[in-house]
Amino acid sequence: MVVDNPTGSAYPNICFWTQTKFNEWSNSPGAHTDKNWKMSFLEDTNSATMFRDTIKAIRKGMCTGWMELVSTGMAPKSWSKACASTRVLFHSMMEKSFPIFKLTHNGWKLDHLCANYYPGWVRNNSNKAGEWLTNKAMKTED
Structure with missing residues (x-):
């Protein structure tokens, strides 16, 4: 898939271009009839939710990216404290x-995933003093 400088109007089939749209939907009764409602925002250009294997690959890619941030000294202790250059590098x-x-407004989908999964990854890959565990193999999936 090639995606260059997308806009919501260029991809009308995407349901959750903005986080507001996803939040509105996820708070509706109908959302909870979908067993995968928490990941429904991960959609392709036809609004189909990503397959489980793709989501697993995404999470593994996120962990690999976070390891890269640790190795370059750019990893924040919490995702909300990530500086702009860290976010730009990780997003790219x-x-x-x-x-x-x-396929999103301001990268909210990736930031949403990071907000949900980064805390657990940090817990698994740092000690109680908050130091990164570099002498053991970091976990690529939590």
Whole structure:
């Protein structure tokens, strides 16, 4: 999939271009009839939710990206404290591997995933003092 400078109007089939649209939908009773409602925002250009294997590959890619941030000294202790250059680097790495992350307003889908999964990854890959565990193999999936 090639996605260059997308806009919501260029991809009318995407249901959750903005986080507001996803939040409105996820708070509706109908959302909870979908067993995969928490990941429904990960959609292709036809609004189909990503397959489980694709979501697993995305999570593995995120963990690999976070390891890269640790190795370059750019990894934040919490995703909300990530500086602009860290976010730009991480988004560019992930968007190159998974162009679906370009199909969103201001990268909210990737930031949403990071907000949900980064805390657990940090817990598994740092000690109680908050130091990164570099002498063991970091986990690529939590």
